[in-house]
Amino acid sequence: MSGEENKRDSEEPEASGQIEEAQGSPEDPASLTQPGEDPGTAEDAEEVSEEEELAEELEAVRRERDEYLEALRRLKAEFENARKRQQRERSRILETASERLVMELLPVLDNLDRALEAEGDIREGVRATRDQLADVLGREGLLPVASDGQPFDPNVHEAVMGQPSEEHEEGTILETFQRGYLLNGKPIRPAKVVVARQV
Numbered sequence: 001m002s003g004e005e006n007k008r009d010s011e012e013p014e015a016s017g018q019i020e021e022a023q024g025s026p027e028d029p030a031s032l033t034q035p036g037e038d039p040g041t042a043e044d045a046e047e048v049s050e051e052e053e054l055a056e057e058l059e060a061v062r063r064e065r066d067e068y069l070e071a072l073r074r075l076k077a078e079f080e081n082a083r084k085r086q087q088r089e090r091s092r093i094l095e096t097a098s099e100r101l102v103m104e105l106l107p108v109l110d111n112l113d114r115a116l117e118a119e120g121d122i123r124e125g126v127r128a129t130r131d132q133l134a135d136v137l138g139r140e141g142l143l144p145v146a147s148d149g150q151p152f153d154p155n156v157h158e159a160v161m162g163q164p165s166e167e168h169e170e171g172t173i174l175e176t177f178q179r180g181y182l183l184n185g186k187p188i189r190p191a192k193v194v195v196a197r198q199v
Contacts (some may be wrong), residue, residue, distance in 0.1 A: 101140060108133045145180035147173050147191040156180055158190040165196035172196045 108129055115125035145156045152159060152171045163174055173193045180191030 101136075104136045104139075105133070108136060141184035143182045145182060145187070145191045147176040147180065147193050149173065152193070152195050156182070156187050156190055157195075158192050159195045160192045162195050162197040164199045166199055168196040170196060170198045 111125065111129040111132060115122045115129060118125060147157060150173050151169075152173055157173065157180065160177055165172070165174060168174065172195070173191075174196050175194040176191055177194070178192040180187065181189050
């Protein structure tokens with residue numbers, strides 16, 4: 001064997017023992033893969049984990065939405081029940097108040113019946129009955145509006161006519177045609193009056 005052949009033989013094992021280079025383009029590091037490695041496996045795993053995260057977040061948001069809707073439904077039902085209870089209570093109070101007032105007015109009705117059955121002058125009986133009625137209504141908060149001799153007040157008086165007067169200041173009430181009333185301080189009917197005006 002010549003020296004050249006020995007040299008070739010000694011070089012061949014070196015070449016066969018060299019490490020196999022990674023396949024791919026040196027310009028694109030992402031394309032470099034090791035032998036046996038599946039390209040894109042890491043990226044796929046990342047995408048799957050992001051999708052799972054988003055799905056979990058969406059499910060959490062849906063649960064929270066359902067909880068809010070349920071709380072809102074309960075609140076609406078409670079409000080509706082409270083409103084109905086309040087209406088029933090108001091009706092009950094009004095019925096009780098009406099019943100009490102009617103019970104207080106029954107003696108007045110009895111006195112009017114007696115006055116109509118009596119012979120002769122019934123004015124005293126009617127006057128007493130009228131005073132009794134005014135007393136009952138006064139306990140309920142009904143008060144007459146002061147008018148004769150008072151200055152005209154458009155909140156509680158209604159002028160049906162003006163009358164010239166030298167004795168009274170303009171705007172003074174000279175006469176009351178129909179008495180006005182306040183209920184618990186609130187005008188419920190104005191007094192119809194004649195008002196003085198300058199000659």
